[in-house]
Amino acid sequence: xxxxxxxxxxxxxxxxxxxxxxxxxxxxxxxxxxxxxxxxxxxxxxxxxxxxxxxxxxxxxxxxxxxxxxxxxxxxxxxxxxxxxxxxxxxxxxxxxxxxxxxxxxxxxxxxxxxxxxxxxxxxxxxxxxxxxxxxxxxxxxxxxxxxxxxxxxxxxxxxxxxxxxxxxxxxxxxxxxxxxx
Numbered sequence: 001x002x003x004x005x006x007x008x009x010x011x012x013x014x015x016x017x018x019x020x021x022x023x024x025x026x027x028x029x030x031x032x033x034x035x036x037x038x039x040x041x042x043x044x045x046x047x048x049x050x051x052x053x054x055x056x057x058x059x060x061x062x063x064x065x066x067x068x069x070x071x072x073x074x075x076x077x078x079x080x081x082x083x084x085x086x087x088x089x090x091x092x093x094x095x096x097x098x099x100x101x102x103x104x105x106x107x108x109x110x111x112x113x114x115x116x117x118x119x120x121x122x123x124x125x126x127x128x129x130x131x132x133x134x135x136x137x138x139x140x141x142x143x144x145x146x147x148x149x150x151x152x153x154x155x156x157x158x159x160x161x162x163x164x165x166x167x168x169x170x171x172x173x174x175x176x177x178x179x180x181x182x
Contacts, residue, residue, distance in 0.1 A: 007119070007175075008056060008057065010171075010175060011056075011057050011119075012040065012057060014035070014038035014040075014059075015171060016171050016172060016175075017035075017038055017059055017061075017070065018035040018038065019168075019170035019171045019172040019173070020117070020119075020155070020172045021033060021035070021070075022035075022170070023168040023170045023172055023173055024155050024172060025117070025153055027153070029063065029068075029115075032063055032064055033061050033062070033063050033068065034061065034062040034063070035061065037061050037062035038059055038060075038061045039059065039060050039061070040057070040058070040059055041058045041059065041060055041069070057071075058070070058071055058095060060112075063113075066106065066112065066113075067106075067112050068112065068113050068114075068115065069095065069112055069113065069114040069115070070114075070115050070117060071088070071091060071092060071095065071114050071115065071116040071117065080120075080122065080124065080126055080127050080128045081128055082128045082129075083128070083135065084118060084128050084152070085128070085129055085130060085131055085132045085134070085135055085150065085151070085152065086132060086135060088116040088118070088132075088150065088152045089132050089148055089150045091116070092114050092116060092150060095114060096111050096114075099111070099112070115153060116150070116151075116152035116153065117152065117153045117154075117155065118152050118153070118154050118155070119155045119157070120154065120155065120156050120157065120158075121157040121158065121176075122158070123158070124158075125156060125158060125159060126154055126156040126159075130151050130152055130154055131149065131150065131151040132147075132148040132149065132150045132151075133147050133148065133149050133150075133151075136148075155176075157176045160173075160176055162177060165177045
């Protein structure tokens with residue numbers, strides 16, 4: 001739990017989120033993110049049945065002319081959560097509900113894109129599926145449209161070697177390297 005708090009503190013700084021994106025998220029959309037606009041948003045949602053959910057960190061950032069929400073789920077556990085994709089789906093749904101209730105949607109009334117990112121530093125390698133779809137029983141094609149398709153980005157700290165981290169020269173690489181040594 002102490003480790004959770006220290007990582008949450010680290011990733012509450014925009015520079016850490018920027019280094020995470022540019023050093024570890026190898027996807028084309030990252031090039032279009034304006035990290036000077038990184039802005040932390042509320043990380044506590046209330047579900048419709050009035051249960052409070054405390055998420056880890058939620059940031060938004062300009063992506064072209066629009067806002068992109070970065071949902072950082074900091075997971076520091078010794079075992080893999082086989083249903084992490086479902087948990088992420090719930091958190092994203094709660095974030096959408098909060099944005100709708102607060103009237104924080106774009107002028108067109110559409111929902112903003114959300115990129116869930118899971119940071120994992122457990123002892124073993126992460127083996128859980130990265131998509132909700134892969135957790136659902138195989139469906140006949142007539143039912144396929146009803147299957148959720150959410151996926152998350154995974155940073156499995158244990159899979160990086162010092163050799164891979166050294167050239168990154170950023171704060172997240174230093175934190176991952178330090179965590180590897182402890």
